[in-house]
Amino acid sequence: MLRLERVSAEIEGVVVVRDASLDIASGATVALIGRNGAGKTSLQRLIMGALKPRSGRLSFDGHDLAGMPAHRRPFLGIGYAPEDRRLYGSFTLEENLRFPGEVMRLSAAELSRRLDLVYAVLPELRDMRERLAAGLSGGQGKMVALGRALVAGTRLILLDEPFQGLAPVLAQRYGAALRGLRQADRDIALLIAESNPALLSFADESYLIERGEVSRHGTPRAPISWA
Amino acid sequence: MISIQTVLLAALDGLSYGAQVFMVAVGLSLIFGVLRIVNVAHGSFYAIGAYVAASFGLFIAAAGWSPWLTYPAMALSACLVGIVVGGTLEVALLRRIYGKEQVLQLLVTFAVFMILEDMQKAVWGVRPYFIDAPLGLLGTVNILGINYSIYQLVVVPLFAVVMLVSLRYVLRHTRLGRIVTAVTDDREAAAAMGVDATRVYLLTFMIGASIAAFGGALASGATSLVPGMGAGMTILSFAVAATAGLGRIEGAAVAALMIGLGRSLAVYMAPEFDVLVPYLIMFLVLLFKPQGLFSVQQTRKV
Ligand SMILES: Nc1ncnc2c1ncn2[C@@H]1O[C@H](COP(=O)(O)OP(=O)(O)OP(=O)(O)O)[C@@H](O)[C@H]1O
Ligand SMILES: [Mg+2]
Numbered sequence: 001m002l003r004l005e006r007v008s009a010e011i012e013g014v015v016v017v018r019d020a021s022l023d024i025a026s027g028a029t030v031a032l033i034g035r036n037g038a039g040k041t042s043l044q045r046l047i048m049g050a051l052k053p054r055s056g057r058l059s060f061d062g063h064d065l066a067g068m069p070a071h072r073r074p075f076l077g078i079g080y081a082p083e084d085r086r087l088y089g090s091f092t093l094e095e096n097l098r099f100p101g102e103v104m105r106l107s108a109a110e111l112s113r114r115l116d117l118v119y120a121v122l123p124e125l126r127d128m129r130e131r132l133a134a135g136l137s138g139g140q141g142k143m144v145a146l147g148r149a150l151v152a153g154t155r156l157i158l159l160d161e162p163f164q165g166l167a168p169v170l171a172q173r174y175g176a177a178l179r180g181l182r183q184a185d186r187d188i189a190l191l192i193a194e195s196n197p198a199l200l201s202f203a204d205e206s207y208l209i210e211r212g213e214v215s216r217h218g219t220p221r222a223p224i225s226w227a
Numbered sequence: 228m229i230s231i232q233t234v235l236l237a238a239l240d241g242l243s244y245g246a247q248v249f250m251v252a253v254g255l256s257l258i259f260g261v262l263r264i265v266n267v268a269h270g271s272f273y274a275i276g277a278y279v280a281a282s283f284g285l286f287i288a289a290a291g292w293s294p295w296l297t298y299p300a301m302a303l304s305a306c307l308v309g310i311v312v313g314g315t316l317e318v319a320l321l322r323r324i325y326g327k328e329q330v331l332q333l334l335v336t337f338a339v340f341m342i343l344e345d346m347q348k349a350v351w352g353v354r355p356y357f358i359d360a361p362l363g364l365l366g367t368v369n370i371l372g373i374n375y376s377i378y379q380l381v382v383v384p385l386f387a388v389v390m391l392v393s394l395r396y397v398l399r400h401t402r403l404g405r406i407v408t409a410v411t412d413d414r415e416a417a418a419a420m421g422v423d424a425t426r427v428y429l430l431t432f433m434i435g436a437s438i439a440a441f442g443g444a445l446a447s448g449a450t451s452l453v454p455g456m457g458a459g460m461t462i463l464s465f466a467v468a469a470t471a472g473l474g475r476i477e478g479a480a481v482a483a484l485m486i487g488l489g490r491s492l493a494v495y496m497a498p499e500f501d502v503l504v505p506y507l508i509m510f511l512v513l514l515f516k517p518q519g520l521f522s523v524q525q526t527r528k529v
Contacts, residue, residue: 049418050415050419069423070415070418070419071418071419071422071423071424073421074419074420075421080419082415082419086412086413086416088408088412089412090399090408091405099405099409099420100420100421102402103402103406103422104421152420152421
């Protein structure tokens with residue numbers, strides 16, 4: 001479904017992704033493990049179109065992603081929760097959730113179907129739907145960011161360090177929500193960036209990223225030996 | 228000795244002037260919020276809007292049509308200037324300098340300002356323009372012995388209030404408003420949710436330019452139009468935007484009123500300071516509230 005072939009990208013002359021190749025199939029849960037500064041965020045921004053590739057090929061269902069403007073991703077069913085969750089503080093929680101659907105002009109029926117999935121996976125959001133996003137805690141915000149990514153991402157969701165800054169209880173709750181999502185929809189693919197592989201033991205496969213270089217690692221449970 | 232009449236006159240002038248400044252400043256800060264560009268040529272939309280409206284007004288008078296037509300002509304002028312001049316400017320020029328160094332943006336928009344200034348002189352000459360239809364239609368009202376035009380006392384401030392209320396409504400309660408707010412907050416995240424920033428930039432620029440041009444169109448019915456009015460308005464609207472904190476609509480209204488009143492009090496009582504007063508107000512506000520009068524509520528980051 002998502003395929004990167006020897007993709008490189010640079011920021012201000014510095015290569016941040018180097019010859020990366022990656023394959024994500026429908027329904028797969030894929031971990032992207034790398035230390036701080038390894039290039040996890042850059043790789044996801046590359047997929048989202050915020051960074052332009054210098055070389056290589058990016059495709060999604062056969063569509064060339066490299067030549068496609070960033071804002072077309074949600075229309076392909078790709079959702080994204082950036083590392084600093086970037087909610088709109090002056091919107092209510094539900095306005096944040098609805099926003100991608102509103103932008104894409106989804107029909108009311110389709111949007112409410114997607115919101116139902118969000119509230120099924122993250123039931124705690126339902127009671128807070130009228131709250132302003134600016135007043136949510138960090139952990140609550142992470143849940144909303146996941147929900148918002150779900151509204152856009154019917155096929156693939158990119159999560160950038162979703163567990164970062166979550167207290168242990170909340171991290172467990174977040175992990176449970178991801179497993180719940182797995183059960184509710186078996187076709188959505190997840191690409192989750194993390195520095196701590198232990199948090200992603202539920203992934204089907206994992207990639208390592210180091211200084212922008214991506215390598216396949218098999219299952220996340222396999223012990224990692226950093227070069 | 229300063230009479231109570233002088234103070235009152237200054238206050239009334241300041242109200243009408245502040246309303247015009249608000250319309251220029253609110254467009255400026257809307258544009259800055261979305262496009263992150265400091266547009267030195269923004270006051271030119273005010274001036275061109277004024278000249279176009281005056282031309283329509285003179286045409287209507289010459290053709291012998293009802294003077295009431297000058298009001299819709301003002302709105303038409305504003306949209307025309309915003310869409311044609313603003314739209315051309317954004318597509319042809321500004322698009323190339325987004326995200327570039329601010330010095331470059333300042334130089335480019337300053338060049339645009341100079342070009343527009345000369346174009347105004349080429350088209351409308353340097354003699355003052357004045358249309359009296361809007362003012363004459365409504366007559367005057369007597370306040371404590373001063374005859375003051377209803378147009379300046381009611382119409383100009385009323386349009387500013389209508390603008391304030393409708394902008395607030397659109398930004399908070401419509402799809403377009405949420406999209407503009409989203410791009411202002413974080414363009415990269417907005418793109419990830421399907422927002423086509425290129426279109427939002429163009430639309431925002433045309434709207435901001437139209438509002439400034441509408442301020443100018445209103446001014447055409449209240450003051451005589453002279454070369455240089457755009458420059459003065461740019462400077463004042465920058466002072467207002469800085470005082471209010473960029474991106475705050477209500478803040479721009481309060482700051483515009485403060486600066487409009489301050490300036491016209493100075494004009495009557497200490498004309499030698501009239502240029503200085505707006506900066507003095509800005510300086511005092513920023514001294515105590517460096518983020519501006521109304522600082523923006525930020526989303527807490529994890
Ligand atoms: N805007 C930028 N300008 C310059 N260099 C950048 C920029 N963003 C990232 N980099 C560099 O790119 C490299 C990869 O950064 P990236 O943010 O992708 O890493 P990461 O794996 O997400 O790190 P973290 O775990 O800290 O989030 C780093 O060396 C970083 O310094
Ligand atoms: Mg990162």
